[in-house]
Amino acid sequence: MMARVALTALLLLAGLPPLLHGQQTRRLDATTFVVLGEGLAAGMANFGLHEVLQRKSFPALVAQQIPTAFPQPLLEGPGLSDVLGYQSLPVRVPTLPQGRVRVFPPQDDPNQERPTLFVFNLSVPNLRVADSIHRRPVSPLIHNNDSLQTAINLILGFPALILNEDVPLWSQLEYAKAMAPSLALVELGYYDVLAAVVGGDPSRIPDRASFRASYSRILQELRATGAEVVAATIPDPMDTAYFSTPASVGRLTRVPESAIREFYGLAANDYVTRNGLTVIGNQFLRRSIQPLPPEIILRASSAADISSRVRALNDEIRAIAGEQGAVVYDLAAFLNSVKSSGVTVGTTQITALYFGGFYSLDGYYPGATGHALIANDFLRFLNRTYGENFPLVDVPSVLADDAVAQYRTAREPDEMRYEVQPIPRGARR
Numbered sequence: 001m002m003a004r005v006a007l008t009a010l011l012l013l014a015g016l017p018p019l020l021h022g023q024q025t026r027r028l029d030a031t032t033f034v035v036l037g038e039g040l041a042a043g044m045a046n047f048g049l050h051e052v053l054q055r056k057s058f059p060a061l062v063a064q065q066i067p068t069a070f071p072q073p074l075l076e077g078p079g080l081s082d083v084l085g086y087q088s089l090p091v092r093v094p095t096l097p098q099g100r101v102r103v104f105p106p107q108d109d110p111n112q113e114r115p116t117l118f119v120f121n122l123s124v125p126n127l128r129v130a131d132s133i134h135r136r137p138v139s140p141l142i143h144n145n146d147s148l149q150t151a152i153n154l155i156l157g158f159p160a161l162i163l164n165e166d167v168p169l170w171s172q173l174e175y176a177k178a179m180a181p182s183l184a185l186v187e188l189g190y191y192d193v194l195a196a197v198v199g200g201d202p203s204r205i206p207d208r209a210s211f212r213a214s215y216s217r218i219l220q221e222l223r224a225t226g227a228e229v230v231a232a233t234i235p236d237p238m239d240t241a242y243f244s245t246p247a248s249v250g251r252l253t254r255v256p257e258s259a260i261r262e263f264y265g266l267a268a269n270d271y272v273t274r275n276g277l278t279v280i281g282n283q284f285l286r287r288s289i290q291p292l293p294p295e296i297i298l299r300a301s302s303a304a305d306i307s308s309r310v311r312a313l314n315d316e317i318r319a320i321a322g323e324q325g326a327v328v329y330d331l332a333a334f335l336n337s338v339k340s341s342g343v344t345v346g347t348t349q350i351t352a353l354y355f356g357g358f359y360s361l362d363g364y365y366p367g368a369t370g371h372a373l374i375a376n377d378f379l380r381f382l383n384r385t386y387g388e389n390f391p392l393v394d395v396p397s398v399l400a401d402d403a404v405a406q407y408r409t410a411r412e413p414d415e416m417r418y419e420v421q422p423i424p425r426g427a428r429r
Contacts, residue, residue, distance in 0.1 A: 026327065026384035028228060029182040030066045035059045036132055036176050036218065037123035040235075044125045045360035045367055046404070047082040056368045059121055059185065061375035061393050073155040074103040074119045080154070082147035084198040084364070085288055092119055117159070118179060122172050126195075129188045129206070129214045134170040137161055141252035149179050173218055181227040182249060186218060187331070189313060193362055197237045197306055198273075200295050205309045212316050219324040229326035231313040237331055239304050241338040241354040242363035243271040250354050252277060260385045261268040261379055263289045269300035270335050273364040277354060305395075329400075334377045343373055346396045350405065357405035372398040 035041050040051055054060065063070030110350040126148050127135070135148070137157025143149040153161055156175055160167045170178060189211070196204035222229045237243065246266045250257040260266065264280070272280065277295030283289050314332055321328045337343075339352040350357035350369060360367040363408030366374060376392045383390055399405055 007374040030068045032182045033068045034120045034176050034181035035185045038127040038191040039125035041187040042123035045365045050077040057375040058371040071119045073119045075105050128192045136171045138170040184222045184227045185230045187232045201308045216320045229319045232329045233332040235335045236310045239335045240364045241359035242274050368402040369378045369399045
């Protein structure tokens, strides 16, 4: 009789839909939340990285809402700066008005964070996927002609490099494993793509095979620690404010799109880079229209090729995550939705256009409001995936303190509605 009951129960279970016994909600332990990333997860914005930006990065905001401890390698302003799209300059650290580089709050201030020996936000600006595995801190602390090594030293190698002790110097991946994370977020690959695209050579975007070799190792070794691993997809640079269509250029310069296209020989789906906006603006101020340098124009066919290459890498991320038992947070899809539809914050429409409120002045990293919106999308993802109920970030309060986003709000839309006097053809040279 008991055997028959057991057999009946097994048959019933076998007929249950997968949702009940094959897709149970995953468990989340956020006790030790570690982030492996590049400039985006670090909080880089407006051409630099420093403590004000780091505290507003989306991982830091997520940690506040979970909540969990999230020590960061805070950098005193002006911090670090090596901006894609401009010539690299020698490293100047410390520089005025810095009295120090790494920030440690005073011990006698109970309202400030206490300095910690280790950090959990391991994100390093300009770090590639392969660098996460292989690049380690190297003495001396400051490398005048290597901004990436300097950033690695200050973020991953401090204070180890200044101690007269035999202490380990870890790569980003080694550091993350040493922290025994219960939850690890991997936000890597964006700089690999940006460096190629902004450098004008999309063919330098990593191929699927080499990307897979490095990325799969990262996820495999993190999963081997017992961590719950979340892999973020790579944003498409074509969804950012770094590239502007003729319509967007017209909006910014207050010149009809038809005139922009005629003057510069652009099709509707061609793009102008962030630096191109400056060139165009200066030409209109001088009333002297000249052909644009080819490096600041991106044709529609090249844009489509970039997006295709990024989608291929994201397909690899999804496949690798499935193989390694990690979950995927579709950061790329969220940024694409901002590009296509915008986001309403209170009564303000935030867009992905340059000065649209989401991106900072560099065009490819979000500003404070953008980071808050990403944080909320990630928190919703955690709530859905793990059955949690984490509260969301108060985005309107962030927007109220976001100078770049407020500049956009102050100029939209009525102040831009007036007739533009056309530039005489004789002024084009």
